[in-house]
Amino acid sequence: MEADKEEMLRQRQLTVIGKVLAGYAHSMRDRLATIRESDGWLGDLLGQAGHGTEEDRERFGEILSTIERQVKVLDRKSEFLSRLAQRMGTGLCTFDPGEIVEEAVTLSSRSAHLREVFLRPEVAETLPNLYGDPVRVHFLVLILINDMLERTGRSGKIIVRAGSVEKSVLIEIEGSGTLEAVAPPPEEGNQYWSIGQQVVADLGGRLQTTAIGRDKNRTSMILPIKQVPSTSEM
């Protein structure tokens, strides 16, 4: 009974956080729309004959292109934030694991940049959907990336892969140039490990970490492809 209450509270908390995030993402997109239109308006005016010298127009053009590039980056980030917000509190559903990996990498890119670590996703073009709690999986991928970031030295590299193997989806977080390449023990020594094990076990999968040589470490998450349970099973 207590566990049910806890779960209900957790779901409500996620729903509230989701609403806050969705509002924040929406507000970001509104601001970006204003920046883009103002930027575009200036471009329109500069495009008219008789405005400044050719050199001026070139310089302004470069500034406008920079603004547009930044808008695109923020647009993409806010899109991921928005999707993340929409999933909060949704509970069990069918979800695209590739989308989750791309979002988690994008949301972690700032931390990677500050640590001077190269971080990128490698998602298979076709990937089967999974059934489960997408918020938990997203959370897990995020904390595992964060864990790898903490163990990766400057100029290191982290690749987050998502692909399918037989009847499972394999998500791998591979760090190279790691300062500490030793695999953490299964139950202790790593603050994220027990949480990760639990989340993956709930999805019927397994989580493992492998040290490859002295400077490479790989955490693998194997998640079985489950069908949506019939009403009688739910």
Next chain:
Amino acid sequence: MNRTRLLLVDDEEDFVFALAERLRFRKYDTRAATSGEAALSEIEKERPDIVVLDLKMPGMGGMEVLREIKTRDPSIDVIMLTGSVDSEIGEIALRAGATYHIVKPMDIEDLMKKLQDIEKQRGLH
């Protein structure tokens, strides 16, 4: 020369002002409103051919304005602007009578293409 009459509706004043200027630059007869209520009042004054309408606004929301427009004059085309990437919201707008929906921040070329499609379909100028 008769020009296609647009009404832009968004509570973000800076956005609607900049977009209106850009569309005037592209030879559209453009008016702007910053609330749903003001939009309906503008429509009363002069019928626009196309309304570009934001979904989320304080007071009278975009969906309510869309329904009211369609009740008053179903021949007015509405392009719904949404700040959400949730495609379901766009689909709801389309079911409620919007001709198109666009996610903000939008590309002016995307908006222009949709305006031109409507002009072609309606035989406007």
